[in-house]
Amino acid sequence: MKAIVYEETGSSSVLKLQDKPLADPGPGEVRVRVVVSGVNPTDWKSRAGGGGSTPLAAQKVPNQDGAGVIDEVGSGVTGLSIGDRVWLWDVAWGSNEGTAQEYAVVPAAKAVPLPDAESFDTGASIGIPALTAHRALTSNEDGPARLSPGALAGRTVLISGGAGAVGHAAIQLAGWAGATVITTVSGDRKAELARLAGADIVINYRTDDVVTAVREAAPGGVDTIVDVNAPANIHSDVQVLKPSGTIAIYAANPGESVTVPIRESMTKNIRYQFILTYTVTDEQKQHAAAAVSEALKAGAMRVGEEHGLPLTRFPLEATAAAHDAVEQGTIGKVLIDVTPSS
Structure with a gap:
């Protein structure tokens, strides 16, 4: 072969x-x-x-x-x-x-x-994009361990990089689970892709003030942030997150680090969840694979230009x-x- x-x-x-x-x-x-x-x-x-x-x-x-x-x-x-x-x-x-x-x-x-x-x-x-997205979306302390229809009802999720593979999967899974989905992108084409994926609100971070735009969309703050670029986004993340919310960080370049605003994070009791899908627990892997399979059966995870990927x-x-x-x-x-x- x-x-x-x-x-x-x-x-x-x-x-x-x-x-x-x-x-x-x-x-x-x-x-x-x-x-x-x-x-x-x-x-x-x-x-x-x-x-x-x-x-x-x-x-x-x-x-x-x-x-x-x-x-x-x-x-x-x-x-x-x-x-x-x-x-x-x-x-x-x-x-x-x-x-x-x-x-x-x-x-x-x-x-x-x-x-x-x-x-x-x-x-x-x-595989990796959807399983990573599932772990990020279930990392909130009082959230579900496994996504299903309605599991995120009443919650608001902010996904950075909505036109990327993980961002795309997170938009689709969060929407399938009932969340309101806000995403940030860097241009018009990516904005259209995020909308095709199912995002409710799309913010161009190059032209819009992200904090102002998110606060307008979610005055009470967002429950969970799925972040592809924490070093660039950490300060705005802290400002728009609800008290006791979670920032799920799943990407980094070799040697990259992030500076966390400690006092502001303490005030809101923020949880930082770092994610590498390979090394999550067996139970978390099983939950993710089962939920993704269910979403697939429901037709909630599609790829191609017409579906935003x-x-x-x-x-x-x-x-x-x-x-x-x-x-x-x-x-x-x-x-x-x-x-x-x-």
């Missing part, structure tokens, strides 16, 4: 197309014919390493997310069968086998049924270019076509 591999960290040029032997699933595992692989910032950052070139102990296949069809089932697996359409999450975490290959062997828990009405594109787009595609052999596109900030979701859909 064809696979993208790398044997050392570095620029995207370390990614090579190779033939690999087809592996059989072991107990508790399934083998999936990957139709589409999704690329996230974490994928290129992991490949790049800490800078420079560092040889790896074993070659790695990149990319955490994907979608495809089960073609072999290991012993002890229940609830999944050959021919099932599935979406994949955290495939390369703690493993050398990611989704940038024609077949991936994964623990059965990381292969989640994909509704017949949903595309493989959707399945490959939701443009798709940029590459063939498997151009995985390096796909990584570069994500690193360069391509709007929307970058996908890799791995095998034919049927």
Whole structure:
């Protein structure tokens, strides 16, 4: 089978197309014919390493997310069968086998049924972004542990970067759960994408005063903030958050730090929740996967330009270019076509 591999960290040029032997699933595992692989910032950052070139102990296949069809089932697996359409999450975490290959062997828990009405594109787009968004939206101290219709009714959520993959998923999940959704973006095109995703109020932070605009939309403050750029937003976040509200921080550049206004945070009893989806608890992962599956069945998580998340595609052999596109900030979701859909 064809696979993208790398044997050392570095620029995207370390990614090579190779033939690999087809592996059989072991107990508790399934083998999936990957139709589409999704690329996230974490994928290129992991490949790049800490800078420079560092040889790896074993070659790695990149990319955490994907979608495809089960073609072999290991012993002890229940609830999944050959021919099932599935979406994949955290495939390369703690493993050398990611989704940038024609077949991936994964623990059965990381292969989640994909509704017949949903595309493989959707399945490959939701893993890290949707699971991260779910944890952020459930990080409030008195909020639900698992999202469902009405779980956030009466609450207001502020999502920074509403045109990004996590922002897009957070808008859709929060709206599905009944929240009023405010989001910030940096331009007109991104504003339109956020509206298509379902945001109730969209604020252009380059032209509008965010604090004034949020206070007008939510005079009592917002319950939860899902923040992609805490160093830039922390002071405005503190001003618009309700007492005992939560600021969920899920992104950072290497070596980046944030300065917290201590007294103002104490006065409001603010909670800061830092999030890395890989290392949340097993229970939180289970809640997230179950809630995302329910939202998918309800048709609440759609991708594509018309749903606020443009798709940029590459063939498997151009995985390096796909990584570069994500690193360069391509709007929307970058996908890799791995095998034919049927």
